[in-house]
Amino acid sequence: MQLKLNLKKAVLLSAALVVLGAGLAMAANKYGKPQSIIHVVTLYYKDGTTAEQKKAVLDGVEKMAAEIPGVKNVWLKSVKVQGAYYEKQADGSMKARPMTDAFVMEFENEAAFKAYDDHPAHRAWEKVYVPVRARSATSDITN
Numbered sequence: 227m228q229l230k231l232n233l234k235k236a237v238l239l240s241a242a243l244v245v246l247g248a249g250l251a252m253a254a255n256k257y258g259k260p261q262s263i264i265h266v267v268t269l270y271y272k273d274g275t276t277a278e279q280k281k282a283v284l285d286g287v288e289k290m291a292a293e294i295p296g297v298k299n300v301w302l303k304s305v306k307v308q309g310a311y312y313e314k315q316a317d318g319s320m321k322a323r324p325m326t327d328a329f330v331m332e333f334e335n336e337a338a339f340k341a342y343d344d345h346p347a348h349r350a351w352e353k354v355y356v357p358v359r360a361r362s363a364t365s366d367i368t369n
Contacts, residue, residue: 259369262298263333265342268309268325269362279358280327286351287329293347296338301330311361323361339366 271280284302291297310322333339342348 261335261369263336263339263366263368265331265333265339266328266365266367267330267362268307268328270311270323270326270360271358272360275358279354283351283355283358284329286354287331290342290345290347290351291331294338294342294345296334296341297331298334299330299332304328309363311363325361325363336368 287300287302291300304327307325307328309325311325312320312322315321331342333342
């Protein structure tokens, strides 16, 4: 009888440890290292750029994503933007102009990223973007 009780306790303890281990494994942070390319652009607009012009820039990014093969995702809402560009003033001093906006495009692979540069949709978007962009910084990142 005592042997049955100890065996039952051992089975219950083993089952509890399995459930605990499974729970810990599920709680572990999972991440990947995709081979896609992330194209990150931070910028500030020229003085006098209207909200409508800024919207047209971001709408254009989304339109490009729909037209250019290999664009997987876009991020259009800036939550926090860091960085600045230093401009020389007339008196010789330097003034920091903080980057104010950002957007991101994700490309399936390097071939898609390279095709984007000369794609007609990209060239059309530049006609909206370049006239209102004061400065920008771009980073292209992959694994």
